[in-house]
């Protein structure tokens with residue numbers, strides 16, 4: 001998979017060099033390229049923002065550098081005939097990014113992340129991007145960040161680890177929270193007693209059926225108490 005990132009803070013993405021995703025990049029499974037939006041400006045001051053039409057607080061990102069950046073990235077693709085990229089703009093006003101979104105996007109050939117700052121990006125950029133490929137405005141959650149970078153990083157990690165070969169043991173992907181629709185069961189390792197706290201005896205019993213049943217009950221109990229919204233029997237979806 002090829003992933004391009006457009007940002008005014010390219011160094012935020014240095015962290016992608018390390019850990020699991022760093023290995024995937026080194027082995028060629030993931031081709032991540034980070035671009036500085038200011039490289040697509042044409043004025044002496046490399047201006048990327050301006051005041052909002054209609055008034056209001058803060059600044060808005062100008063459309064011209066974004067247009068130049070998106071055009072350059074679409075042109076820079078040898079195999080572009082059959083598949084257009086998917087453009088992802090992290091936004092607090094976007095659809096919710098979930099494990100299902102990550103799974104879907106992991107099957108795409110090419111993703112382009114556009115990271116906004118200030119009060120956001122001139123709305124016409126999203127309309128223009130629609131002429132170049134599919135456009136998704138995605139929100140990590142119901143809180144506001146200072147820009148799209150941290151959200152893009154979280155999405156790249158969630159998507160990247162689902163690409164075959166990135167996570168060593170594919171079974172470890174299946175048992176995780178949000179894949180089953182339930183939270184994960186609690187995990188324990190040695191020693192069997194630590195600071196007076198025992199590991200639940202069923203886990204030491206060697207009885208696989210009992211272990212599986214206990215773990216499933218734990219998943220249900222935790223999901224009921226911590227995330228009733230996942231079971232659909234709460235009132236969190238009533239606005």
Ligand code: JCE
Pocket residue numbers: 090091092115116117118119120121138139140141142143144145146147148149151
């Ligand atoms: C962003 C900002 C709108 C005030 C570009 C925030 C995503 N889940 C998310 N939380 N926050 C974001 C996000 C993504 C991109 C941008 N801002 C700041 N946006 C109103 C402040 C600018």
